[in-house]
Amino acid sequence: MLRELSPLLAAELNIKKIEFISSADDLVTLKARPNFRSLGKKFGKDTPLAAEAVQALSSDALRDFEAGKPLYVSVGNESRELSPEDLTVVRTASGELVVKEEGGYFAALDSVVTRDLRLEGVAREIVSRVQRLRKELGFAVSDRIRLFIAGGAEIQEAVKAFQKWIADEVLALEVSVGEKIDGTHATHTFDLDGQSVEVALERVG
Numbered sequence: 001m002l003r004e005l006s007p008l009l010a011a012e013l014n015i016k017k018i019e020f021i022s023s024a025d026d027l028v029t030l031k032a033r034p035n036f037r038s039l040g041k042k043f044g045k046d047t048p049l050a051a052e053a054v055q056a057l058s059s060d061a062l063r064d065f066e067a068g069k070p071l072y073v074s075v076g077n078e079s080r081e082l083s084p085e086d087l088t089v090v091r092t093a094s095g096e097l098v099v100k101e102e103g104g105y106f107a108a109l110d111s112v113v114t115r116d117l118r119l120e121g122v123a124r125e126i127v128s129r130v131q132r133l134r135k136e137l138g139f140a141v142s143d144r145i146r147l148f149i150a151g152g153a154e155i156q157e158a159v160k161a162f163q164k165w166i167a168d169e170v171l172a173l174e175v176s177v178g179e180k181i182d183g184t185h186a187t188h189t190f191d192l193d194g195q196s197v198e199v200a201l202e203r204v205g
Contacts, residue, residue: 024106123162148200
């Protein structure tokens with residue numbers, strides 16, 4: 001079901017690519033946080049040593065423990081079985097991924113924004129603002145336009161990189177970009193992540 005709906009998921013969450021995997025083992029590291037009060041009832045004066053043993057448990061051992069398999073720690077010559085009250089399993093992401101796991105399901109997000117993704121995001125926001133402006137100005141859905149855009153270096157770079165896509169999205173026969181828009185056009189200005197963007201729309205035909 002998720003595979004069939006992945007295009008919708010990507011569009012709604014502004015995700016570039018979705019991959020499905022069957023296990024989060026390579027994405028999440030499990031660590032055990034000892035509960036000293038509970039361990040103290042079992043190990044007494046050896047509780048600090050038991051806590052160290054709990055903290056040293058491997059991810060695989062903790063996954064088996066969560067799956068219902070018995071888990072033991074040894075202190076000196078004594079080995080005791082742990083109960084869920086003796087520890088808390090803490091999940092941390094491996095690498096730079098942001099990971100959430102619950103109830104046997106998990107999601108991992110690569111939140112690193114590359115230069116290409118940044119420029120695409122700028123282009124998408126410009127399209128969104130232009131579409132809104134078309135509506136505010138009373139343009140028909142089918143009206144063709146000429147679009148003029150002015151802004152700083154990043155704005156110009158984004159528009160040039162996605163010029164054809166922008167034109168297709170806003171029904172522009174022509175997209176011009178530069179530092180300024182000449183005084184013959186009525187301009188509209190908006191803020192995009194701290195950058196000032198100026199646009200002008202001209203109906204064609």
